[in-house]
Amino acid sequence: MPMGLALLGWTNKEGFFLIGYTPDYIKNYLDDETVMRIGSLHRMRKLDPNFLTLNLKDFRVASFFSGMRTAKFIITPNFTITLLLENNENPHEYANILPAASREILESLSGDKQRFDTRIARMPDVIAAIGDEYKQILPKVFDDIVSGRIKEKLSVEELLGEAGYSEAEEESPAEKEIRRLQEIIKEKDESISMLQKMLSQKQQDGSLDSNSLISDMNNTIQILQKQLSEERSKVRELTSQVQKFEAQLTKYPLLETKSREMLSELTILKKENEEIKNKLDVYESSDEARVDEILKKKMKSGEGWSRFIPL
Missing domain, CATH: 1.10.287 (Helix Hairpins)
Known part of the structure; x- marks a missing residue:
């Protein structure tokens, strides 16, 4: 029996992240590393829509990726709908169920919602842009899957055909x-x-x-x-x-994300360092000016120079 259903999003700055899930307890299974692993496998397989299965320690995964905006995509790009299954289930059985079921979720993310640029957007931008409708749709679709109410079975290739793409999904060797x-x-x-x-x-x-x-x-x-x-x-x-x-x-995208975070922190530190240097330059210039002023005053008054006068 399926354990739960999750919605993942993607941006260039943050990679894959968890947006929504049902029921609440499956959040315990979806830490950042697991979410990144599932999403990254989709993207490394291909940028077009694709379906994958994954066997993890405590559960199995059947997952559908809607595709990238820069490639082929179904309804709304850059989202992943992931079904968590118990270890005794066969995730391949959902290859023609999950893609069909995902359409209703993806449609709830599109329409008149605010557009966002995935190259510069962050997670809060994406969540603000897609609205709240998915929060009602996600539990409904999960219940439909569990109850066997998804009557229409569609593979990824058939969904691409519906969307007007004629080429079938390529298989790896x-x-x-x-x-x-x-x-x-x-x-x-x-x-x-x-x-x-x-x-x-x-x-x-x-x-x-x-x-x-x-x-x-x-x-x-x-x-x-x-x-x-x-x-x-x-x-x-x-x-x-x-x-x-x-x-x-999957380790490479995780390292890439960590690298981006470190580079961002380094940029901030460099900026702070430059500000400190500028302040020091101002202080040093101010101190030099004060010393020069004091010396000039002493020279005029003759103070402090008696040791240079011969006896």
């Missing part, structure tokens, strides 16, 4: 290989089921009078089962490698 292996597994599963059904039927009919034929069919089933096990192992290994690689990639 790893994703293509996983899909190829999954198709092989499906074919071999079907072959095993067919052979087992044939063998069972013939045994029931009494049409199998040859032990060698039974042995051959059993051997074929065992070979297919072994191949199936190997292919499944390859899928698990490849999926694990992809997840590890994606986890490593």
